[in-house]
Every structure is written in structure tokens, then in C-alpha cells.
Amino acid sequence: MTPNAASSGPSRRSFLASSAIATAAVAGGMPLLTACGGSDSGSREGTTSGKAAAKLLPTYVASKMADPDIPSKNGAAAGYTGKVDLAALTTSVPDKLGTGAPVKIMAPFWGTPPKPGCAYYKAVDTAAGTKVTWQNQNGMTYGQKLGAVLASSSIPDMVVVPGWELNNSKIGSAVAAKCLDLGPYLAGDKVKKYPNLAAIPSDAWRMGIFGGALRGIPMPTAPASMIVPYYRKDVFEKKGYSVPKSADEFLSWAKDATSARARVYACGDISWIAGAIFSVAPNWDIDDDGKLRYSIERPEYLESLAWVRKLFDAGVVHPDDRARTGDVGQRFTAGQILVCTGDMSFWYVKAAEQAQANPEFQIDGMDLFGADGGNPTTYASAPANIWSMIHKGASQETVENALAAANFAAAPYGTKERMLVDYGVEGSHYTVKDGAPVKTDQGNSEVVNAWGMLAAPAPYVAHPDLPDVARAQVEWQQRMGAFMKKTSIYGMTIIEPSRYANLSSQLEQLQIDYVRGNKKMSDVQAFIANWKSSGGDKLRDWYKELIEKNGSGN
Incomplete structure (x- = not known):
């Protein structure tokens, strides 16, 4: 439904275009040092998978909304190539789940944020039954702000945590220590109160396990979402x-x-x-x-x-x-x-x-x-690499309203909620031309990456104004997905021991310098040798034990 969506939400474009590291992270091009401790030990190092993870996950209940024109195959997103029939849009949540209690949310933002209380924010709050105060932060420096906020005593009710920021081990540890265990609200059949969250694939939820508990509400990624x-x-x-x-x-x-x-x-x-x-x-x-x-x-x-x-x-x-x-x-x-x-x-x-x-x-x-x-x-790309998380200190009413907001944001294609999140209000934020929604100037300034940060439905691609592009994207994913493999740590959210945190810190710059002729191949080889002797070999032993304990991701 949304021509701005890369797969499941308009914000993903802004996320991934902002940083080469972000791009690599979602594409599986670099290790993610994320917080997810073994549930048996309570440690913040390691991972939780297999039977231990299964006990923490929400029950999966597939959405029964609009069927895709191009079903998912080979790990590709589902594709929609038809026009938008506003009269045929369904409602994914007939009753408002929010009670109107205030929720403060901090999220990364690229560009100029809308003014607080703008028409778009008011419209979505009214529909969801929420009252969100957005604390938008510069996406290019978000990691610094996120680290400082999580280290402080003034943490918002909800924070958005991009996976690429978890290369900072301090952020990973803080997430496990200061973000709420969502199990009492979402594990098993409890999630059925939030049908759009229940329709998020289990692989994506599994990557929301941090510190031995389900803490992250994921934005799912199609496995074939490659560079x-x-x-x-x-x-x-x-x-x-x-x-x-x-x-x-x-x-x-x-x-x-x-x-x-x-x-x-x-x-x-x-x-x-x-x-x-x-x-x-x-x-x-x-x-x-x-x-x-x-x-x-x-x-x-x-x-x-x-x-x-x-x-x-x-x-x-x-x-x-x-x-x-x-x-x-x-x-x-x-x-x-x-x-x-x-x-x-x-x-x-x-x-x-x-x-x-x-x-x-x-x-x-x-x-x-x-x-x-x-x-x-x-x-294969990680099943999810962006999460929204709720602060441990939030009241029960705040938690329930934060979950109501996330459930609204995760509305699937073909629903009124999805249309509102992605386009705002017809007449004010968009008009419909030849069956395709077209944003107005007000829409372009207000309906940008905010609500799309909280959660997303199963991956899809839809561009009513350019259906041929949507088809080409999905078919490219399907072709490339035919050659796709999963690594031994696929689908695992892992935090490496902090003593290895700086092992690869100079690697990206070395690569940049080498390909530009500023370093020699011998410099790269020396780096690899030093990496092994300085902890890489010991880190390998740590990963061996992790895989032996949890099983291979492939």
C-alpha cells in the first residue's frame, strides 16, 4: 500500500540509507554484538535459542488480511502490485487498545521532525487510543544519545534500538539491564490481545530476546533483503x-x-x-x-x-x-x-x-x-535488526499503551491502520490519483519515520504508483534467494564478551584504506594475524561452545 515502503514500513528507507554500517548489519555483512544472555545462567553474554527461546516467544497467528499478488518465495518479501481500493480496506483491530495514557518514545530520525502535536500525530493517536510524545533524535548520532540515555536515570517509556548501535557493548548490556521483560504481556497466547504483533513471524521475535528474556518488539526483515x-x-x-x-x-x-x-x-x-x-x-x-x-x-x-x-x-x-x-x-x-x-x-x-x-x-x-x-x-539477512523496547520502570498502564501503539504500527497491508500510519489523513496528508496515494506537502513534512519505528508487519513490498518497481524488487529477491544460505549463527541475537569488543574496531577503516591504495595487502594480512593472536582464536572457542550448546542457525 505504501510506495515509500522498502518492505514493511516507510521508515526502513531512512534507517538503511543513513549508514553503511546499518546497511551491512541488515545484510549480514558484519557481526552484531547484541545483548542476549543464556536463560539458564542469567548472563548477558551468549544467546538464547532452541527450546529455551521457544518458551519465551509469542504464539504466531498469521494475518488474514489482503493476500499478496506475488507470494513470498525463496526468502523474498510478499509483493502487492494492485491499486489501492480505499473502500475495501479492512480494520485489523476493531477496538482501541490504548487508554490514552501518555507514552514517551525516543527514536532515531533523519531529516526535520514534525512539530509536536501536528495533525498526523493527532490522527494516529486518536485512532490508536494513545497519547505519544515523540523524542526524535538525529539518526546520524543516535548511538551516542542512546548510550547516554540508557546510562542515565531518565529513560523514556520506550526506546527504539537499531541493531547496528549494539556494536557498542555498553548499549547491549544496558538493554538487557534496563528494558522490560515482555513475556508477561506477550509470551504464548498472551500476544493474542495484540493481533498485529501476533502476526509477526517467530524468527523475528526470536531476535528480540535480550538477556534471556523477550525485550524487543521487532521490525521483521525478509531473509532475501540483500544489498x-x-x-x-x-x-x-x-x-x-x-x-x-x-x-x-x-x-x-x-x-x-x-x-x-x-x-x-x-x-x-x-x-x-x-x-x-x-x-x-x-x-x-x-x-x-x-x-x-x-x-x-x-x-x-x-x-x-x-x-x-x-x-x-x-x-x-x-x-x-x-x-x-x-x-x-x-x-x-x-x-x-x-x-x-x-x-x-x-x-x-x-x-x-x-x-x-x-x-x-x-x-x-x-x-x-x-x-x-x-x-x-x-x-540470509537477520530476521530482525531494529526493535522498540519498553523501560523497566514504566507503569503497567504505560506498558499496555506502548504495546497498543506497537500493535497499531504493525498493522498489515490492506488495513485502515496501515494506510493511516503510512499516509496520514486523506485530503490533508495525501490524495488518491489513478488508484495510488500521493502525499501532499503536509504529508511529506509530517508523515515520516515516526510511527513506523515501533513495529512492522511481516515483510512486504507495495508501490501502487510504481507497481512495476514492486514486482521487480520481489522478483530480484526471489532470484537471489534461490542461492541463499544461512550461517551457523543465523537468527541468533548474540552478545560477545566485552573483552573482545575492540578486536575488529579498526577493520572497517583498514578496508577503506586498502581498496583506495593507501594500505598494502600485507597490512590486511598483518591485521588478521594480530586479530587471531589478540583474541580471535579465543573468541572462536567461545563461539564453538555457543553453537554446541544452542545448535546451528542453519
Whole structure:
């Protein structure tokens, strides 16, 4: 229903576009150090899975709302390609669950927040029976604010916790210590009071277990929500370019397509897809030989870095991408680069943005390929990586109103609640043109990432104004999902011992420097050797024990 939705909510675009680390986290490209202790020991280290986790989870009750035009397959989101029939919208919760008690919610925000008490906030509060005071914080510095707030005695009733911020082990520990155990409200059949929360897949709920208790209300992610290599399909067709199908083909095409004189470069920094091309398992995984390895220990990891280095050395990467300045999306739409990477939401955002500005503009997702031209090896994204959590000190009435708000935010496609959350009030925040909702200026300024932060339904894609984009997104996910694997720690929310917190802290900068020619391969190899001797080998033993105790995620 929402052309702004990457999968299940309009906020996801803003989340993932804001940070390369965020993108990698959702794509399974880096380890997440999240708080989830074993329930038997009460420790905040480790994970809770298997039978222990099953006892903590809400009962799953599938939504019976609108059937998708493109059912989920191979881990892809469900797809909706029809127009919006406002008269046919259903109500997912006939009775208001909120009592109007005030709830203060802190969440990350990108852009200019709406004014408190704006028409959108009032409309959703009225429909949900809630009274939310939003404490919106700058998304780019949210981790700093979140850490400070959780360390203080002034914690809001509810906080949104993005997974990428949990790389800060202090935040992970604080979450386990200061956020409410939701089990008494949601475990088992208790969740049926909140039908939209009950319809969230169990895998997503499992990742909301922190410190041996269910603490996080998740925003589910489709397993095939991978980083996409986008290309200018219109330029490819005009120039007669064939879409590359191997690492060597890509480099050869990139050299032909680049013209520094014309200020056209083949690509931006596409490091985020190199791992998929060279079949680098993210994080920790047990290989075919039965040995547990971390991503950087694999030969394929060095090969993927070396390939990206070749692109930079060949001069096919835009100078601003080398310098890490400016807006990659603007370079892409301006035709200064022909290939870039981004999360799934980038697809719709750029197509909608250019629909009138440049009618000839066509964006498409390049199928991932194996380095040698064979099939790629893709890895499933975490079932959830963003949560809303309730402060332990909240009163019972506040807790119930916070859950009512989350239940409203998780309304599925085809409902009045979903329409209100995503678009606001017809006439004020949007109009309907040719069966598609179109936001007004007021809608664009008020109906932005707020309510969509609290929870989300099972992953879906719907763009009534650009149904072909929705279909292309889902079909790309289905194709790439056919090659998808799950790592040995898939679906587990894990906190590593704090003594290992800084082991990989310099890795991202080293990678950035190496591919740009500022470091040598020997520097990378030295880092890996030091990583192993400084704690990596001991951390491997810790993971072995964790997997032996909890079972493999794949």
C-alpha cells in the first residue's frame, strides 16, 4: 500500500540509507554484538535459542488480511502490485487498545521532525487510543544519545534500538539491564490481545530476546533483503552494454564505460557486494571442512578486497566515492556513475524521484554473480535488526499503551491502520490519483519515520504508483534467494564478551584504506594475524561452545 515502503514500513528507507554500517548489519555483512544472555545462567553474554527461546516467544497467528499478488518465495518479501481500493480496506483491530495514557518514545530520525502535536500525530493517536510524545533524535548520532540515555536515570517509556548501535557493548548490556521483560504481556497466547504483533513471524521475535528474556518488539526483515547492485538500465540500453556476469567481465565493462573527460564513471564504491560475488560467508560460520571461521579468515575475503582494489586502481570509481564525499544517489541519477549499491528501498526512492524529473531514467537491480561467472552464494539477512523496547520502570498502564501503539504500527497491508500510519489523513496528508496515494506537502513534512519505528508487519513490498518497481524488487529477491544460505549463527541475537569488543574496531577503516591504495595487502594480512593472536582464536572457542550448546542457525 505504501510506495515509500522498502518492505514493511516507510521508515526502513531512512534507517538503511543513513549508514553503511546499518546497511551491512541488515545484510549480514558484519557481526552484531547484541545483548542476549543464556536463560539458564542469567548472563548477558551468549544467546538464547532452541527450546529455551521457544518458551519465551509469542504464539504466531498469521494475518488474514489482503493476500499478496506475488507470494513470498525463496526468502523474498510478499509483493502487492494492485491499486489501492480505499473502500475495501479492512480494520485489523476493531477496538482501541490504548487508554490514552501518555507514552514517551525516543527514536532515531533523519531529516526535520514534525512539530509536536501536528495533525498526523493527532490522527494516529486518536485512532490508536494513545497519547505519544515523540523524542526524535538525529539518526546520524543516535548511538551516542542512546548510550547516554540508557546510562542515565531518565529513560523514556520506550526506546527504539537499531541493531547496528549494539556494536557498542555498553548499549547491549544496558538493554538487557534496563528494558522490560515482555513475556508477561506477550509470551504464548498472551500476544493474542495484540493481533498485529501476533502476526509477526517467530524468527523475528526470536531476535528480540535480550538477556534471556523477550525485550524487543521487532521490525521483521525478509531473509532475501540483500544489498543490491543497481545499474542505469536506460544508459546500458542506449550504449548497448551487456550486464556483466563475472568479476572479470565487470572490470572489463567498467573500463570501457568510464570516461573521466565526460565525467562518467562506471561505479561508486561497490565494496558491499564484493563479499557476495566472492562467496564470503559473513560473520562466523562452520565451513564444509567442519571448522569454524570468521569472515576475514577466509581466502575469499582477501580476493574480494583485491577485486575492489582493482576497480579503484583502474580509475573506474568516481573520485567523490574515493574521497567518500557527496551523495552517491545524486551521482547515480545524474549519470555520473552507472552502478552503485544500496538497500532494497533505494530502488523505489530513485524511481519515484525521477519519474517526472527524468522520464527516461530507468533503474534496475543487477543480478549478483559468482566471481568466476557461476552462481553467487548469498546469505540470509537477520530476521530482525531494529526493535522498540519498553523501560523497566514504566507503569503497567504505560506498558499496555506502548504495546497498543506497537500493535497499531504493525498493522498489515490492506488495513485502515496501515494506510493511516503510512499516509496520514486523506485530503490533508495525501490524495488518491489513478488508484495510488500521493502525499501532499503536509504529508511529506509530517508523515515520516515516526510511527513506523515501533513495529512492522511481516515483510512486504507495495508501490501502487510504481507497481512495476514492486514486482521487480520481489522478483530480484526471489532470484537471489534461490542461492541463499544461512550461517551457523543465523537468527541468533548474540552478545560477545566485552573483552573482545575492540578486536575488529579498526577493520572497517583498514578496508577503506586498502581498496583506495593507501594500505598494502600485507597490512590486511598483518591485521588478521594480530586479530587471531589478540583474541580471535579465543573468541572462536567461545563461539564453538555457543553453537554446541544452542545448535546451528542453519
